[in-house]
Amino acid sequence: MTGTRPFSARWTRLAVAVATAATVVLGAAAETTAATRTTTAAPTAASSAYYTPAQAKAKLRAAGITWRSSGRCEDKNRNGCTSFQGIRRTTVDGVVALRRASRCAIVITGAAEIPPHKTAGTYTHGKGYKVDVALNPCVNRYIPQHARKIGSATWAAGSVEYLRESNHWDIKYKGSGSGSTTPADRAWPTLRTGSRGHAVTTAQQLLRIGADGRYGPATAQAVKVFQRKHRLAADGVLGPATWQRLAPTLRAGAHGDSVKALQAQLRRHGARIATDGRYGNATTTAVRAFQRGRHLTADGITGPATWRRLLTTR
Structure with missing residues (x-):
């Protein structure tokens, strides 16, 4: 007479098989959801209003712009850091345009980090609209010559504002980039013997x-x-x-x-x-x-x- 396995043993093996299959299915679904979230959270540079930190650094480096921080760090939420997390494309492009037109050395000492900057308002560092640029004779001369003075230490050119502080220029890029004016948006024509017009x-x-x-x-x-x-x-x-x-x-x-x-x-x-x-x-x-x-x-x-x-x- 052939022996028969107890019912409880057969049920246990079936339950284990079902649980294993469920784990595989749920794991695959979780991976798909995670991939979807990653794709959504990281739009391409062409469709986003922001640069990733790597993109911002590459753009700045290619233009000959450098940056530094007192804390030698890049944490957006830490005082003493210089962070490009959440930096707007128009802000980076504006600094690059300033560098190219002025031919001045540009050193960024503050970008999209939150402390110690103000957080109230629309056009803040933390929201990616501003950068701090170290003072130097070239920049100190160029900005007042190419922008309109609107305050005791403030100049403006189109949608860009420049505030001279004790050790840096606080530059605010408010425009969308579609026609907003910066001191660098048009270069002076260079004329020499033989030029006409x-x-x-x-x-x-x-x-x-x-x-x-x-x-x-x-x-x-x-x-x-x-x-x-x-x-x-x-x-x-x-x-x-x-x-x-x-x-x-x-x-x-x-x-x-x-x-x-x-x-x-x-x-x-x-x-x-x-x-x-x-x-x-x-x-x-x-x-x-x-x-x-x-x-x-x-x-x-x-x-x-x-x-x-x-x-x-x-």
Whole structure:
């Protein structure tokens, strides 16, 4: 007579088999869910408003920008660290643009970490909108020359604000990146012997010499004289440093040849104003219209950012 296994033994083996199968199924489901969460939490750089820390570092390093922290750490929630966790793409891209236009050494001393920065408000370090940049003579000179002063130690250019503190520049990038202006959004045109065009004409008007739109020996000599007068390298090449001295900030009430040069540029861009050398209501209105069309602060004042757009926009 063949023996029969007790019912309890058969039930135990069946239960173990079912439990094992369930574990395998549930484990696979858990792995699938985890993978889904990982994919969702890490969007591609093209679709995200943020860079990963690795992406931010690569972008900054490629531009020759360095960073440091007193604590030699990168923890977003630890005081003394410099963290790129949650840094916005437009913030990183803005710093890179500043570096390229100014050619200054840029050292980041604060980024998206929370302490010791303020947490209240929209445009904070912790939310990725701000960076701290160490002071140095080049940066200290460049920002005030290319932005509009709005406070005792604050400058602005479009949607970017620069606050000079005791040992660093606190830079706030509020724009979305789609047309917001930074001091670096347009470079001054570099003119030299052989150059031609409207920018040469404007330079000649500002130099108060014959304006024929041709950069010949007479223009090169006038540039050298101007450069020597302002203690610049007298090479006869009209580059950013010379433009910054040559193109003055103009506002309502100004008059003279520089205003005529401005009015001629505005007319080239469609403004119906006289080139009478007087910065009155008509010129102010024309400047504001031009600024609005180029996503600049429409304050009616012709500063470096407006000059650069006038000279480089067709």
